Amino acid sequence: MEYLSFELPIKELMDQYQTCSLVGEESGVDVKLACSQIEDKIVEKKKEIYGSLTPWQRVQLSRHPDRPYTLDYINGMVDKGSFLELHGDRNFADDPALIGGLATLDGQKVMIIGTQKGRTTKERQYRRFGMPNPEGYRKALRLMKLAEKFHIPVVTLVDTPGAYPGLEAEERGQGEAIARNIFEMVQLKTPIFTYIIGEGASGGALGIGVGNKVYMLENTWYTVIAPESCSSILWRNWDHKEDAANALNLTPKDALREKFIDGIIEEPLGGAHYEPEAAYLSLKNSILQNIKAFSKFTGHELETQRQEKFIAMGQFKG
Numbered sequence: 001m002e003y004l005s006f007e008l009p010i011k012e013l014m015d016q017y018q019t020c021s022l023v024g025e026e027s028g029v030d031v032k033l034a035c036s037q038i039e040d041k042i043v044e045k046k047k048e049i050y051g052s053l054t055p056w057q058r059v060q061l062s063r064h065p066d067r068p069y070t071l072d073y074i075n076g077m078v079d080k081g082s083f084l085e086l087h088g089d090r091n092f093a094d095d096p097a098l099i100g101g102l103a104t105l106d107g108q109k110v111m112i113i114g115t116q117k118g119r120t121t122k123e124r125q126y127r128r129f130g131m132p133n134p135e136g137y138r139k140a141l142r143l144m145k146l147a148e149k150f151h152i153p154v155v156t157l158v159d160t161p162g163a164y165p166g167l168e169a170e171e172r173g174q175g176e177a178i179a180r181n182i183f184e185m186v187q188l189k190t191p192i193f194t195y196i197i198g199e200g201a202s203g204g205a206l207g208i209g210v211g212n213k214v215y216m217l218e219n220t221w222y223t224v225i226a227p228e229s230c231s232s233i234l235w236r237n238w239d240h241k242e243d244a245a246n247a248l249n250l251t252p253k254d255a256l257r258e259k260f261i262d263g264i265i266e267e268p269l270g271g272a273h274y275e276p277e278a279a280y281l282s283l284k285n286s287i288l289q290n291i292k293a294f295s296k297f298t299g300h301e302l303e304t305q306r307q308e309k310f311i312a313m314g315q316f317k318g
Helices: 005-027 032-050 055-062 070-077 121-130 134-149 167-171 174-185 202-206 227-235 241-247 252-257 276-294 299-311
Strands: 098-105 108-115 154-160 192-201 213-217 221-223 263-265
Touching: 005 032, 055 192, 055 221, 055 241, 070 098, 070 108, 070 154, 070 276, 098 134, 098 276, 108 134, 108 276, 134 154, 134 174, 154 202, 167 174, 174 202, 192 202, 192 276, 213 252, 213 276, 221 252, 227 241, 252 263, 263 276
Parallel strands: 108 154, 154 192, 192 213, 192 221, 213 263
Antiparallel strands: 098 108
16 A cells, blocks of 8 residues: 555554564464554554544545545446446547446446546556546536436546646537536436545536535545646645645535535545445445435426526625
């Protein structure tokens, strides 16, 4: 496992625990008590560190290289062998940075759509670090419309630093593609449930983020711009990214207080990467609960609830 700078005290204790275990195996000496004491210290240190994370540290944790991505959640949640990935926007190309397809959760049909990052250098280039092109958003909309046709709930998983900013993306209508998705999603007559599982930045997140219910996992962020980009605009460099993170109110607690989201999904102590299976189960349970809660809504009621939810955000002065 990789450790972030503020996690180094945990790494030191983990190294001590491994050394203790190794000594016991090689020497035959009973070291259970010593190892147990180190385990207790690890738990205490985790509670101390993760219980008082700064906004910037939470941003760092959301980008942890071991953190589960969309495909990890899909493979960990859906019924075995049920995920059928669908490709292409029927216009230009397929976009590997935004994936989607049909699956079942405990027998319940769902259309799962999400941004996907890569772990190796080649995968990251292939997925463009989870930054979709216009054809990605158009593919997502095609799948949502397909779900609407067959009355299948839509689940979107957001983990993106933003939409791809390249020239070719702008030439193919990046802004229009995101705006079209928002326009169509508020009118979709099937339930949409959105989950921020990592980074949730700007229009890149909103392009698949208009849901009847929107949730954030505990160690994620969701705001109009990444802290580094905000710092570069205001201070002309990245040196003030921590100040920007503090000012942006980007944490799950901030978003819940401002009523941008409907709830926070608790992660295992230290983050979803420590116990991925527990994170998959928490997300799956939330999805199934929401599907059950919205199963009796008519298409018109779903559309109205979603529109009223987003219209109510913010304050307006005449």
